[in-house]
Amino acid sequence: MVFKYNMTHSEAAERVVKLKKEIERHRYLYHVLDKQEISDAALDSLKHELLKLEIEFPDLTTSDSPTQRVGGEPLAEFLKVKHSSPMLSIEDVFGFEEIEDWLTRVQKLIPSAKFDFYAEIKMDGLAVSLIYKKGVLDAGSTRGDGNIGENVTQNLKTIEAVPLKIHEPSEKEITDFLHWRKQSSQEFHENKLRDFLKNPAELEARGECFMPKKAFEMINKEQGEKGEPLFANPRNAGAGAIRQLDSTVTASRHLDFYAYALMTDLGQTTHEQAHKLLKLFGFKTNPYNKHCVDLGEIEKFHKFIMKERAKLPYWTDGVVVVINDNRNFDKLGVAGKAPRGMIAYKFPAEQATTVVEKVEWQVGRTGALTPVATMKPALIGGTTVTHATLHNLDEIERLGLKIGDTVIVAKAGDIIPKVLEVLPRLRTGKEKIIHPPNKCPICNADVKKEKSATGESVALFCSNKNCFAQEKEKMIHFVSRKAFDIDGLGEKIVEQLLNVGLIATPADIFTLKQGDLKPLERFAEKSAENLIAAIEKSKNIILSKFLYA
The missing domain is CATH 2.40.50.140 (Nucleic acid-binding proteins)
Incomplete structure (x- = not known):
């Protein structure tokens, strides 16, 4: 039996609004400002009261309600999402000399520039994009291939550190930000920030979802107790959790999130300002990240984090160094799939x-x-x-x-x-x-x-040119992600198709029919249909991938 409140609809509506604001306030305090004013039990009690009111008055439930972090039917599949701009990768370097070489290269491209930097802890997780419309989380997607990702909004909502609604900064918070900006002597276009505050039409933030060490240890303990395979590392466990079709599974993995990029122009002219603005609007940012005036400070920061990383509550494999000035960063452009104005200064191999x-x-x-x-x-x-x-x-x-x-x-x-x-x-x-x-x-x-x-x-x-192992490896190479990228045609399926004589050369793959696959072990009607569809899709291929294959 569900307890009912003796409230009118208007009284309940007013109470729901207040509860949502109070719960969001404590989320902001805990995740963004690293403060805790009330106990977890008290916060859970507020959430429970909100849930009961929404059960009694279903029309008061909104998509940004804290009760909606977990819920809904499991998805049949993830929809594809095209990113507003590419989510690029980062070039790796492993020593201070390589960092110096990088700076020399970018300095040649803009000889007159005096570079300063923003240094961030490189999280070992999964990059995601969050899009807010009118202040409310509208869509969240994975990086995917950099241009097209998967819509995982339902799963990202389960992460407490991901705001369901952007924080509405007080005038004091805005004044404090503007005061910091003046002290930093960095140019800033305040009118753009004021315009957004009047009309927060759309905001895109990007960041990293990751599994904290404690959560990783806990999930592997549970896996072991159930006699199931252990996860190799937190990154794999976290990425797997984000790609669950059932959001309740994602919620059980206790993921966390740090924002590191603000794609919407709110007047920022530096990467450091972007981090300050992200925090201003309620996004959790890594408190260790810092502005560095030169490579000497970068090296000190790198050594400090390398020394401290065993104590950190998450896995990290280096420091990301970003050219702080946005105009210089944009001028440097992209080389391959990595921006020239950013480098990952990795820790020595463990x-x-x-x-x-x-x-x-x-x-x-x-x-x-x-x-x-x-x-x-x-x-x-x-x-x-x-x-x-x-x-x-x-x-x-x-x-x-x-x-x-x-x-x-x-x-x-x-x-x-x-x-x-x-x-x-x-x-x-x-x-x-x-x-x-x-x-x-x-x-x-x-x-x-x-x-x-x-x-x-x-x-x-x-010496045998027709050796089965060679044929198998050639086929695996041909269907790999960098080549024809045929989804579902992995090593075991390739081996199975070779063993039964359905394929002998890569060209044979494109002659396969559903009827060839259905009688085979591991194949049902749907899986056979999916593989044939993936093969058909792979026929549209760019020249570089074709040559690689």
């Missing part, structure tokens, strides 16, 4: 020690055999690592590696695991020499040795 248990040889699409070490699990940069590439026979000899050795493993660029060094003093005498194969591990054909083009290294190749 390292760990582990033991090599075996070495297997994988056959690539050119027939080259690559040794891959299987190791005891090691946690590096938030990811559990069990495999590392050994590149070629020369690398094994250079390292002096044996099976059973204790090794130092790093994630080069925090992505690809690599064996850096062997610790021979930890040997027991039971280690085994790694012998290169004489026969291909897939087709049993003879293995031949060939020198590289430079003559500096020796590679092993399968």
Whole structure:
């Protein structure tokens, strides 16, 4: 039985408005200003009262109500969204010399400019865009391929740090911002801010959704207790949560959010001002981010965050450095898919020690055999690592590696695991020499040795041009994201189609029919229909992807 309030409709409407304002006020205090005036229990009680009133008076429920963060039927699929401007990637650098080289490059493009910078902690999450119309969250989307993302509004609403309605700043808050602006001596067009305050037609903010460390530990504990696979890292777990068709699953993952870009022109002329304005309108911004006058301050900030990152409640893999002046940033333009006026100054690859248990040889699409070490699990940069590439026979000899050795493993660029060094003093005498194969591990054909083009290294190749592994890898390359990008045609499906003889060359993919797929394991009518549709869609391809394929 639902308790009913002894209120008229107008009294309930007035109470609902006050409750929503009060709940939003405490959200703003907690997430934006890092203050807490009332207990979580008291805030939950306010939310519960609001929910009961909305149940009793359904017409008082609005899309920006705190009760609407979780709800609605699970979606059938995500709709595609075209971004107002591309959500670009960022070029990585790994040392101070590379940062200096970057500054030298951009200085050549604008010789007269005197650059200052804004430094931000590089979050290890999922980039999203938030669009507000008349102050209310209207749409939220993922980065996708940079131009087109997926509409995940229903899921983003479940994140408390994402405002359902932009904060209406008081005159004192506006005055404080303008006072800061004068002290900073940065140009600012106040009339644009005042115009927006009168008519907040549309605002776009971008930022990073991420899974805090505590939430990651909690979800993996739950996965373990249920006997389900653990998530490799918070980024994968967070990205997976955002792409759930059922928003209740997203809500259970306890994600967080930091805003880092204001796409709407509110008079800002610097990136620092954009961060101040984002905070003014109720968006959570990272309190560590700061203005830096030169590269010396950037280096100090980088070292400080690298030292402190173990204590931070989230994973980070570096610092993003942005040319602060917007006009200079825009003048520098874009190189490839990355803006020239921004760089990611990554932390050195994290390292760990582990033991090599075996070495297997994988056959690539050119027939080259690559040794891959299987190791005891090691946690590096938030990811559990069990495999590392050994590149070629020369690398094994250079390292002096044996099976059973204790090794130092790093994630080069925090992505690809690599064996850096062997610790021979930890040997027991039971280690085994790694012998290169004489026969291909897939087709049993003879293995031949060939020198590289430079003559500096020796590679092993399968002599059988029709080796199944080569054919499979060629097919996987052909359908990969950078090539024909056929959604749903992954490694296991490619292998299955080759095994049953439905494809032998890439051209065969385009002759497949639904009737060919339906009898196969893993395929039902809908999945067969989806794959044929994806193949048909892939026929429209740009030249660069075609050549890569």
